[in-house]
Amino acid sequence: MFSKVSEKAHPFSSQALPTVIHIKATCILSYVVGMSNSRKWGNVSSKKPSKGKVVQIYESFFKGEDPSVGNEHFWHEFFLLKPSVSKLESELAKLNGEQLTQLKDNLNLICVQCIDILEDSSQIRIAVALQTLCTILKAITRKAASESNLDIVNILVGHDSSKKYIPLLFERCSSILSSNPNSEIKNLALRLILALATGSENLSQNTILEYSMNYTSQVLFEALVYILQDPDTRLALGQFVIQLLTLFVNFSKYEGTNPFVVQLSILDIELALIGYSQVITNHLADFCWQYTTQNADTHAGGWFSSLTNMVGSMFVSDEGSCRNQQLKNHNAILLALYEAVHLNRNFITNLVQTQADTSSPPSPTATLENIRASAESNQAPSQIHLMVNPASQPTSLLATFIEYCSIVTQDTKPDTLFNNGKLCLLILTCISEDQYANSLMHDPNLVYKVQLHRSPMRHRKIPSDPSLPAQPLACAMLDFVVEFITSHKMKRFPMELYLLSIGIAQRLVCYQKRCRVRLSYQWPELWKSLIALLRFLLSHEGTLAKKMNIFQLALQVVNIFNLFITYGDTFLPSPTSYDELYYEMIRMHQVFNNLHAMALRYSSIEGEFKEWAQKLANSLVNVRAITSHFVPKINTWLTDQGLSTPSEDQILEVVRCNYDSLMLKLQDNLDHYERYSESPQHESFFYTMVQTVISDINQNIDFTPEESVQKVFQDFASVS
């Protein structure tokens, strides 16, 4: 209404001329003449009078007055004044819930005007409106956090018009995201949407988001995706977009149909998907890089420092807590990765899509090359960005992610870290379950160098091997699982994580069996670590069996062995590897015997694990057949030969000679595993994860960055 009237009065305002002249015209018309000329040139020193004016207006609003009455140009001028975020915030903070409700009409008026002006042609007005809205919104939501009965929507736009204005707000923001050329304004709009999405600590209670779950969802989704598509905005704003998408997707996703879930699941714009994965990759790679450089410092001390490291855990220190905070910040990114992997079928390709331009630190050679390239080709500046540093290793999302996992899962004691690690393992589970992802991970031509980080332990040295072999990603994933199994055999046993990590190995092996893929992997590494795990379970049976179901875990482990025993011919990489499998089992036959004994023990007495124990005892039939078949044979051979310490080759030879007299039982459903499903098992987990993401965003993001508005003012004041 207002804007229409004033539009007629100012023919200029309908054109894209947010210039000095424009400001001048409106200033002359304004009823306050106290604005100096220098103000128009963006002179910092003369900011005071304008600030004063804005503050005056705020104050009169909060007194319950309406300064716009009788001045048809009021809003046009108001939106050309730079908002004073702090003043507005403090004014709002002064009020309690009741007072706010009383002032509802005035606040509604401002907000509706803000929403209306978002379609204005003047970039300055849009920026001001976005900033003002965001400030009010944040102030009210902060109030609402303490005063639970506060109705945010009512205070913002009023109950009656909320159906009209909130969707309109989403739409206008979306259209700014997809068509406004100014990246600062896009930035402001994104922050506003983020403020809307994080309005409530509890996502499902965020009534504002309800309004986005209807037809606006499509527009909004596309606008967000568009940001990811554009290579320039992707870098600057991609992280906000990813966070937003995660929040929208998680909004009441168990209660009803969420259009964002559907949209994300069918997203098939390659550029957008690449943008999505690139934002995640950059983020994770940055962290990995930081960690590597930090660790390089700590390890530089050599033997002594590694000794101190192993005595005192490195995560208890200050450094550790700082790292915790850092890892918490990753939750949004990890959740985004999870949602993409879990929902989108097209995203899988991007897991192994090699990304050349990750944000590795610039090196002199790279910059030199850039200069040379730009000098030679006279191409657009965006071109320069493409020139990559030949020294930096290109990487893929999955390779980076596995490296990241190896860092994060080193310590799982604090809850935040536990959750983080669990989310990582869940993502890996989803990936290892996916047919297509598996085919990519097992492709012998798609090799990567994945740097796995190992925590230092008493009984082993950290192999600091600079010349990593490039290998298929399935190998890296198995390496990671082996590393996890080996390094977490602790008193506070992370059972859930173990189940997940061994599940990952199981899924990979099942895929290989099903598709007859012969991955050239050092399988003995896996076998050894699994047997060591069984031994750990056995030795801590007393404490562990009281608290958790160790039989389930042991059964999972034995099943992996059974897969190798019965179907090894379909996927083992060489004939001798089958012999090596037998060798490992025979070598550690005592572990299997003890395990069997324990299983029998528990299955004979009544208890909650009776059934599991029985299953475990049954699953051991083949392993026991093998050990009982070969162990006597080897012993007799040893006595025949008069040897006490036989070499591995000699044992292998005996094994080879005695296969034929051994019969194995075929077991059912070895290659079946329980498919991962998010609901209902993990519902509460994801619920808490989303909570942490929201509180994290609220803590760490400045929703009203004054420098953005400042920049818009500068840009458009100088474009005369």
Next chain:
Amino acid sequence: MTTSCWLMFQMSSEGNPPIVASCEQGPASDALPNVHGRTCPTRRGPNSHQRNLSLDFRPMKISLPPVAQVTAGTTVAALAATTQHHRHRSLDLDLHRIPEVDVTPSPEQQCSKAKLLPMAKSSKLKEDITSLGSDDSGICGSDSSAETRPKGSEETIATEEVKSEPEEEQPKEVVIKQTVETAAAEPAAKENCVPKKDNLLRFMESSMFQAPLAISYLFTTKEIGVQTYIANKLFTFPEQEVDFYLPQLISMYIHIPELATLIFPYLKQRCIKSAEFSLQVVWLLKSYSSDAHLTSKKKSDGTKLKTLILSDKLRPRSFHDREVVKHPLTAPSPNKKAHQRSQSDASALIVGQASAEAAENSSTCLGDLRSGRAFNTGCTCFNTHRGMVNNLKGRQTSCICSAPRLEGEVQFVDKLLAIGHLLPEVSGGKEAQAIRLRAEIDQINLNLPARVWLPIHSSSIPHHVLHISTAFSAVLNSKDKAPFILYVEVLEVDNIETSPVPQKMLNALRSTKSEENLLTNERPSPSNTSQNLATMLHSNSMGMLYPYDNDDCWTQEDDEISQQYVNKMKTDRDTISQISLESSDSRDMMVAAGDIRRRLSSAFSDPRTLARRRDPEDPSANVLSEPWMDKVQRIRDSSPYGRLANWRLLSVIIKCGDDLRQEMLAAQMLEMLQNTWKDEKLALRLRPYKIVCLSADSGFIEPVLNSVSLHQIKKQHQMSLLEYFHANFGPPNSEEFLEAQQNFVASCAAYCVVCYLLQVKDRHNGNILLDDKGHLIHIDFGFILSTSPRNLGFETSPFKLTQEFVDVMGGEESDMFRYFKLLILQGLLAARKHMDNLLILVEIMRSGSQLPCFKSGAATVQALKNRFHLTLTEEKLERLVDKMVCNSLDSLSTNLYDRYQYITNGIL
């Protein structure tokens, strides 16, 4: 102004059917470039119109006066109706010129063959009018004249084609014209030259005078008249034949300024016609003009032509015409006169807007690999209604918007070369390079499919690039450079420029279930926003609050199910594991551990299922060793584009940092020899492979498929060549072995001749391949004529012939070996017969070029000539062959060189 107009008339004076067909699309696109080989060239000189006559004279023997008169009549009428047309003026001028020309030659014609003149004159006149008229009618754009146009031009073609057949009878008149011309050009030499040249020109008009001779004469003659004539004659040769000599033509263009102006019209016309040709010329200019830069500071002809082509001014004329037509239409403010415009005008307006938009888009994205449209020139012609209608009707759409024609391909090639330059700087060995290569290819793939092509294959298979196979790209073995091989999925198309580019497809491995059900089509593209959004919202708000249903979501199970199905289809062996999967009750099933172990071992005895071992030192061996057809099948199966009918897989080696110009010369020689032997029906067999030089130090190489180097055979199989033959083709007297042996001998003899004639050096086993039929193939012609590696002069023998080769042939006493020597002799004799063709290739390239193989200067060519042993009789030559074979076989230096290679480069 007048000359240029007149020039345009000339160009379109001979229509050709496909073009006429495309003319029907709309009046405005009538004035397409003329794609006719026989179009008369024009030169920006005073005598250009005279040459026109020489061609126009030809029709006079065939008397089709009625037709000519009819067409002339109608078109003149059409002309009269549009007198305001500015082209009218040029017509007048032209008509004025004709008598001028006729006056000059008449005295001489009288003295030689006066009888034919009147007839010639009149029919020529008519012909001219016909062509001019028909062309103009097209430009006028009125419907009635548009109808006469195709008719007229078809008529001209008809007469033209009929006439070109009995060419033997034709030459005389043209000879006259030609003499006239030369006389006009060099009045001083007029009297003396005429009788002498008569013979020469008679010869030139004969059917014997084809591209090879033309190039040869163009180079050797110093007579400007003859040069001019041959330059014109180029238009009449089949394009392919001339294309073979393109390096020579360009070389002459660069280094012989007086020829440059003569060749220019031909190059210009071809460039206008084809973007692909334009780029070929650009790349050749780049490759060869680098030498010229050293001598002169001001821009050479070559550089000038290069900038001219790259500026994209040489493009189908329709574009310029359209601009003239289009502007008056778009200029008036749309809201006022909208109702007055007819429908066709309106559509033209749409195109205009679209192209403006396109230009905007392309300027920001071209070359930006992240944008996903780096090779998209922004041409929107295929998205317009016109393009769609054409597509449905199966007609071709020609680009009429102002989008750059060449820029997309230029960018594509640049990006590929950038990889080549980047790779050697990547530290961390071959594997790191391979990873980097994949990363770069992924980047490029983002921007495909696009209207880009691989220059190495585009002449044989016109295509658009769909996707570059990431997993199969490999860095090849090379000491310090990093050449790499790419396997490229392409779509074969009718015409690179006029066929639509296929849409992007994401990987089809995951079958889609939900997408069809969802409102994907209604989604607005992000670029057109607010209005669209409004309508969208309106339509959508009718629906329920949650328009989607989760049932449509894709689940993991979908994949799983389809995969199970696929697996079941593929199962070939009925193993226990399969049974266990299906049987519900296997409580009592037992299996022997020994069986499992045996199956595992047997899986490895079958080489097909063998897991390929990766060799970190040589990652490319893995990729290369797979048979081509297997690879094609594998890539096709996994590609979303695989089900397109015209899907093809092409491969290319990209090399940066190596001078490929010698390779290109060698490839030309090989092809020439191969053709010679084929014509002579000799059994000798070469495998020339294509080379495209992109600059003086980079280029594309066609990989030789299904072949392994002798080095690899020795390294991987640890057996002698004969043993390898037996292992691969069968026992000594089996049919396969004998055939392979025959192939081996034929190819070995052929390459012996080549190695001798060209003095090919650096013949270590890494440079000699063996294909799957037993053919021997030499690659790497980096050292030919007068250079050898580091000029050590190791390899002194005439060619490489080791005892191993002879063993495969069956020993020195065998019939096969005698046959081998006979083949060499035959090959030499045939080559000697066509020596001139070979020599001219080398000689032209030598002029002005500083290739290392010409380091001995003119002596190089002389030495080459000597090796043909013109003076020897057949018997003497036979003895020479015997001697050479003997020398080569016993050669110490061959062994020495092999050992040297083994020590320095590890090549067995």
